[in-house]
Amino acid sequence: MDSIEIVLAMLLAVVASAYLVRVLPVSIPLPLVQIGLGALIAAYTGHGVRMDPALFFLLFLPPLLFLDGWRIPKSGLFRDKAVILELALGLVIFTVVGAGFLIHWLIPAMPLPVAFALAAIISPTDPVAVSSIASRVPIPTRLMHILEGESLLNDASGLVCFRFAVAAALTGAFSITSASLTFVWLAAGGIGTGVLATLLVTSAQRWLSRRFGEPAGSPILVNLLLPFGAYLAAEHLHASGILAAVAAGVTMSYVELSGQAMANTRIQRSAVWDTVQFALNGVMFVLLGEQLPDIMEGARVSLGQSGHLNPWWLVLYAFAISFGLMVLRFAWVWTTLRITLYRKTRRGETAPKPPVRLLLAMSLAGVRGAITLAGVMTLPLTLSNGAPFPARDLTIFLASAVILISLVAASVGLPRLLGGMSFPAEPAEQQEEDLARREAASAAIAAVEQAQVALMQKDDECDMYPEAAGRVIALYQHRLDTTGVDNGDDARRFRKLDEAERALRLAALQAERRTVFRLARNEHISDEISRKLVREIDLVEARHKG
Template identity: 55%
Template sequence: MELIETTLFLLLAVVVSGPIARMTRIALPLVQIALGAGIVLSTGHTVDLEPDIFFLLFLPPLLFLDGWRIPKEDLFRDKAIILELALGLVVFTIVGLGVLIWWMIPEMPWAMAFALAAILSPTDPIAVQAIAARTPIPKRLMHILEGESLLNDATGLTGMRLAIAAASTGVFVLTEAIGTFAWLALAGVATGVVVTWLISKAKAWVSRRWGEDVGAEILISLIIPFAAYLAAEELHASGILAAVAAGITMGFTERDGGKGQSLATTRVRRAAVWDAVQFAANGLIFVILGEQMPSILDRATDVVAGTSRPEVWWLAVYVFAIVATLAVLRFAWVWASLRLTLFRKRQKGPAPKVGLRLTAVMSLAGVRGAITLAGILTVPFVLADGTPMPARNLAIFLAAGVIIVSLVLATVALPRLLKGIELPPEPSHQREEDRGRVAAATAALRAIDDASHAMGEGTLNPDLYSEVGGRLMEFYRYRIETRTRTEDDDAEAARLADDVERALRLTGLNAERDELRRLARARQIDEETARKLIREIDLQELRYV
């Protein structure tokens, strides 16, 4: 019963964290951490999750969703700098930070030092988005950060897994580590792709023959990341990479689904469910971090008391030294990556200068968050011989401290640096959007024309079908006309007309909804009818928001 009550308190903290963050203008993760600490201090109850269970509950769905929703074209466009940050920077961070931790804390074995460095290497774009809510990060920069996080989650966690294995056995062989990493990566990716492809094909086959069950479709999408993760773990491959690959594969299967494509109702409801899952999972991780901070601090104090530096203030020295090292390593690597990749020009002439401000933004945006906490909590309690894992509690405290300090630092500095930031010009997608709308409208015209004639043949009133089809076709002809204007002034006027139409349609839809609610309150229409009509209006509104 205590576990259920504590879980409900954690969920309540996630719910109220949003309004508190908006009222206080404090970054959402920091609010959630504070609420978690408040819960444990007021109730005295903590949630002690087994590491493997914690890992399974939170990471697969979050990584799956990131892979599913990230724009694939943007991911491939900036693939060079993303790979440099996600792979090269991870290795650079593990080596540089691992050596520092091992040198700075003699009581921490080298394997644990490198494991801590590995789990501190992944970044968290969700925390960055929350911090930059008042000063939005430019779209291209955010896509680069998302792509980096998508890949460095897997590489950092895989590196931690190798280090923990070395810590447990006391043996590290480079060739075996490379072979193990290759198997973890290749088998993990292959498992995620195969599992998602098979489930998607089976689901589409059933839906074509016996219809689509919206609830079942949503549940299947929730099961896929866990299925991919568990299947990969059974093969001793990387479940993290399997979840990432499953998400990316899900995006491609949805885009190329053809006749097996899900219904519109399924997609709308599924998106809402996944939004709730993402919000709850990310929020719970930060609340749990705050909820465990008092006990983490107590255990770390006991650990440091038995070392060569028993003063408690050394904990703060360790945390700030790690944060500073992470910032320096990331700044150096980002500067080199931007200079070599992002600003590289195909045409002749001098390459643009890499601004220190842009480099600082990219460096500060490397905030540690949910993945770091989830990963460090999976460190086993004991070694292979049954003895306690050395410096485990200290490593957890240092990871938690780095998360909090990096969040506070980014909260203070990032919005200021983002104001007026200059990036290379992003390609405009307006012409692509116009071409897509024209092509879709042309296809709709042909389909409506054919269908209206086919439906009217052999009926007593064929003109009715032609009249209705003509009204619908007029809408599509207007769309084609406004999107095929070549003059800049005409195109700008067309876009202005679209904005005016959007505002007026939203006004009309709001009026419809208010009137339906008034009729329902007055019992002039029944509640079920009102709910149905309001849902239709809500779905129409989705086109304009």
């Protein structure tokens, strides 16, 4: 099968997986379905896709990490920055040391530097895998923000540890000073490059739009290319391209607050990015499934490297390492939580203990994914003296097995751990939304009154403007009445009334759309008119659903 046909087959597998998860009688997480379809493609073609790790990093990770950084709630990211840094930096180093010695103890035939390299590459959690699992699991909002922030930031620390472990295996030497300085440059250089890239590109685009106008589709294409530019610039400076893509996305979210982009551009861009995210997420897991033939072949070669002949030893190693990662993660989370509670108690603050089930869920949520797979593939084939790199196939097999086990464990375990748990609502979010609605409605009413006066001055037939303004103002006055009450029962009643009104509006919009389609099918209106009307209805419906 040619490369183009394989790519088309993978995209079709992504589309098919979205329907299969709805059709299958049992609830199977979407990533596992996509891995299974990838394995079927590999079985049909007779081999997996020959994946270049550097190309894989460049094509898939920058846009996905950019989008995650763009859309992650910044209030949660900065509110829990201490916890996120503890997980993204402290937990990674703790995991590398603990899991490294565990792996070397389990498999004495694997040299200690190689064991540390394996521990380092399986230490970062994967934001794409975390998001895919979380979409089907009722994870508390704050916990989800912490997991997303951790997975976005722990890649640099894990990859730096991996790089130095591989260097130690190649040369037999390791310098903590050199490792620390390299980590600082990777992090600082990557973040700075991402921030600078977004600011420069958006400023240039804004200047060009003001001076020459905005070509259709150009802003969206520039936005799609931005994460690749940030990633490549950082890699050229020997900084972290991963952190550059994340920083570019976070910066983009602040640039958006200026409101410079046109409404139509925002709507189209959101649709394009949703499609890109769905396609790339799916293709990554399909690719993982297509690697299964090579992984199985690696498992056969790994038997001799592990010092055993029974293949069940490999299964035992994979589950032991995965379980060890969960134990290390639980120990770190429990210890840091106890320290945090102790500090709050010393300050006289009340700090309720989270349930143990939530801590266990935090341990299971450490899902590994594409970063681990692509990183482990970069292991060199030979040492500096020309000898084969020790236990390379075994390392790749174990890393791949840990990815699959973590996906299955999170997919199966998280719904059972979190099922039936009631999580307290976060009133701050509702208060912020009410404040925004009140302020927006007040500003809208003032703008309507000003526009009414201006239009009446320009038009001789001005008797209809007060009536039109009154109808528009009534909508915003209802919003003020809905969000401005303090009584709990009244607030719930108004919100329920608002939901009922929205449901009726959506039903009316659906009837409108059906009628427009029927008129177009019967050739009572042109295709151009039908597309225009349907787009207007879609935009209104999107606003009400949002």
